[in-house]
Amino acid sequence: MKILVCVKQVYDSPDTLVFNESSGRVEFGSHTVFRMNRYDEYAVEEALRIRERITGVAVDAVSVGPDRVRKTIRRALEMGADHGIHIRTGCETDLDPLERAHLIASLARGRRYDLILTGVMAEDDMQSQVGGLLAGILGFTCATGIISLEMHGNPREILLEREIEGGRRECLTLGFPCVLTIQSGINTPRYPSLSHVLRARSEELELIEAPSPAPSPPLLSVKRFLLPEEGEKGEIITGTPGEKAARLLSILREHSLL
Amino acid sequence: MIETRCYVIALHDNGRVAEETYETAAFARRYVAADPCVVVLSGGGEIEPLAGRLADRTGLTVIGLAGDIVREYCAEAYTASLISFLRKKGNAFVCIPHTARGIDFAPQLSVGIGACCITAVEGAGEGTFIRSVYSGRFRSEVRPETPSAVLTVMPGAFKPEKGAMQGPGSVKIVPLRAFELSTKTRGTREAVHANMTLSRAEVVVSAGRGLGSAENLRLVEMLSGIFPKSAIGATRGVCDLGWLDYSHQIGTTGNTVAPRLYLACGISGAVQHVSGMKNSQLIVAINTDPDASIFRTAHFGIVEDLKVFIPLLVDMYREKHGDGDA
Known part of the structure; x- marks a missing residue:
């Protein structure tokens, strides 16, 4: 069985982002540190757990982006993935989910993956799209928000539970090939072991250059970025810490909460 | 249009x-x-x-x-x-x-x-x-x-x-035309983690990743302790880290609450969390980051370090009420 895990590199903290007033774009600041999207860590872990349970499983990890994303692919190798693939794009800014999905699909098409895993969403653009788009492009079935995944023996299908509103779960069985987007909490992503870290260091990443410009024009354009709406904020209590505490206590008393 | x-x-x-x-x-x-x-x-x-x-x-x-x-x-x-x-x-x-x-x-x-x-x-x-x-x-x-x-x-x-x-x-x-599906549906299961204490509480004090570590949960417990009918909630991030179990989770995929007071401690305010608590009667947020989006949901916001602010608040409350338990 061949598994592809799609991992995205995101900023570690939104505090380091800078709004460029003149261009109307959001840019990474000089202090921005990058890491793997947390939801994708659960997807990598789930792929590794499948490999531990079933014989003959190979796990590839792929990421799309500029050279800095190599660090995130390496992280997947350090966790235990067998092979890392970098689809290199020239641009530093975030790609549209559809462009991303097309790039991954053109890689996946020739490689006969049985299972493609990715996180339920990216922490940065919060689109929750790449998994579903990939499935649509490749003609795979797809299930999102997976919180439980079971496969036995020589599997021809997967038993799944998806998380829906209010913590309820939808139970289903899917055949192969399929795309699953993994919800956080399905497992506890491992820390890389020393032996894997050493192995990953010597491992070559496969490099694929993304065609530039993209073969098809994007289906939508980002007009601009906006700050959150003003005037929505509640009252920010100011003063010394002691004054703030006194004010909060009096507010709580006014509301008969204390 | x-x-x-x-x-x-x-x-x-x-x-x-x-x-x-x-x-x-x-x-x-x-x-x-x-x-x-x-x-x-x-x-x-x-x-x-x-x-x-x-x-x-x-x-x-x-x-x-x-x-x-x-x-x-x-x-x-x-x-x-x-x-x-x-x-x-x-x-x-x-x-x-x-x-x-x-x-x-x-x-x-x-x-x-x-x-x-x-x-x-x-x-x-x-x-x-x-x-x-x-x-x-x-x-x-x-x-x-x-x-x-x-x-x-x-x-x-x-x-x-x-x-x-x-x-x-x-x-x-x-x-609709029938066709063969690769998917078999097997029904739904009710929430594994429904938490009655949370839904009945008048005050919910919730912890976010901004708390920094599992040890700092004691601050949230301390704060919750000054309210009579209170319960402790958490963001999904906190549950994913294993600081609290999922029965405490508030948000789209967790519990939905609407208490008289919701105290958000170290919570950034992701939409998935906010949708589970936005109908609370009074929302107060404490966070070190003045740009945290939770301040747009909160009625009152306090930009302070929880490690300093919560002990101070609890002390001031106890002084006034002569509560000698501390």
Whole structure:
């Protein structure tokens, strides 16, 4: 069985982002540190757990982006993935989910993956799209928000539970090939072991250059970025810490909460 | 207003239409087309009452796609059925509630009909749609460059219209073609982690990742201790880290609470969390980051380090009340 895990590199903290007033774009600041999207860590872990349970499983990890994303692919190798693939794009800014999905699909098409895993969403653009788009492009079935995944023996299908509103779960069985987007909490992503870290260091990443410009024009354009709406904020209590505490206590008393 | 053909996809469960469907219909009428059609998919027995209810409440034309393959929700069946229905209709905007089910099939549907896909829409401009990005720090305004689009509409972002002003809409039932599915649905399971203490509490004190470590949970417990009927909540992030178990989780996929007081400690304010607590009567947020989006939800905000502020607040409260337990 061949598994592809799609991992995205995101900023570690939104505090380091800078709004460029003149261009109307959001840019990474000089202090921005990058890491793997947390939801994708659960997807990598789930792929590794499948490999531990079933014989003959190979796990590839792929990421799309500029050279800095190599660090995130390496992280997947350090966790235990067998092979890392970098689809290199020239641009530093975030790609549209559809462009991303097309790039991954053109890689996946020739490689006969049985299972493609990715996180339920990216922490940065919060689109929750790449998994579903990939499935649509490749003609795979797809299930999102997976919180439980079971496969036995020589599997021809997967038993799944998806998380829906209010913590309820939808139970289903899917055949192969399929795309699953993994919800956080399905497992506890491992820390890389020393032996894997050493192995990953010597491992070559496969490099694929993304065609530039993209073969098809994007289906939508980002007009601009906006700050959150003003005037929505509640009252920010100011003063010394002691004054703030006194004010909060009096507010709580006014509301008969204390 | 875009003035194009527009379809609102209704979502439902156990014979009940999801409220988000009405919010999505209101969004569609306001920003996409004056006269959208509502599309509902279900099995033979259920389709007529569902479609009738939708027509009564929205006053819009309702198309019921009826067939055994959509008797239960199934992404594969929904996607294929909607693609074959929509392909005959030409260019259109399709509006779907941004719920766990809506987002489960929206991207595949967009590929199938050659549309762009914009998820979690929470606002609109002149032919543009607005959504939150970068952990809610910014919003992006995007414009479809295709004559067809699939939009998922954020729950709670738009108010449903009050009653059908023009009287009930018409209903048309269209039978769906059956086909073989690779998916087998096996029903739903109730929440594993429903927490009655949380739903009954008058005060919920909640912990976010901003707390820094599991040890600092004692601060949240300390603060919760000054309120008589209180319970401890958490963000999904805190539960994922194992600091608290999932029974404490508040948000889209966890508990929904509406206590008299919600105290958010070290919580950034991700939309998934906010949707589980935004109806609380009084919301107070404490966070070191003045730009945290939770301050837009909170009635009162305090920018302070929790490690300093909570002990100070609790001490001041106890001094006034002569509580000697501390």
